[in-house]
């Protein structure tokens with residue numbers, strides 16, 4: 001049985017006042033909640049891990065550097081993330097790939113760093129609008145998987161998030177058939193490279209405009225083990241129904 005995971009990416013949103021959303025979310029959780037990972041901006045990591053103490057919510061960072069320390073102004077390292085009490089780190093989000101020119105090789109190096117610090121890497125992959133229009137989706141996804149994942153992937157140290165770039169923050173969602181096609185492809189690719197046991201055990205999340213209104217049907221798609229949610233993770237009132245839908249799935 002693969003774990004179900006509801007992950008929230010707050011992106012560059014929220015100051016200390018936003019931590020009250022973690023209390024509100026804890027209070028709104030269903031009886032048997034899935035795994036929940038909230039990824040606030042890095043200045044909030046220490047306080048967020050304190051805020052969820054005693055709650056099933058886990059905390060993750062949105063990125064980490066491949067080096068453990070050094071002259072990298074503005075960056076945070078995997079040991080720093082782990083020191084905060086966080087358990088996860090999002091790597092290779094399309095916004096980092098686009099705006100910070102992160103390559104698959106960068107994501108792979110960061111993944112190794114995350115593992116060394118005991119963190120679970122949530123590795124994001126996804127095609128652009130133009131790539132989908134050109135019929136290149138599976139080629140792009142395959143290449144990103146091959147390039148971003150180091151040897152040593154296990155179901156405990158890695159989560160894959162399929163996030164079509166054109167669906168992020170746009171309100172556009174792929175059809176359920178399109179989601180199924182890509183998730184099946186990812187599952188097969190992982191099984192081919194890492195063996196059936198690991199391939200079948202790795203959690204695969206869908207991300208891109210997930211909301212309470214579409215969560216149930218997305219979670220019913222085979223090989224969708226949860227979601228990485230941006231906008232709708234900022235408020236407990238929006239995220240709790242998504243968590244509840246996953247708990248029911």
Ligand code: PEP
Pocket residue numbers: 009163167168169170207208209210228229230231232
């Ligand atoms: C994301 O950025 O990871 C994301 C899925 O955003 P949204 O849910 O807002 O589309």
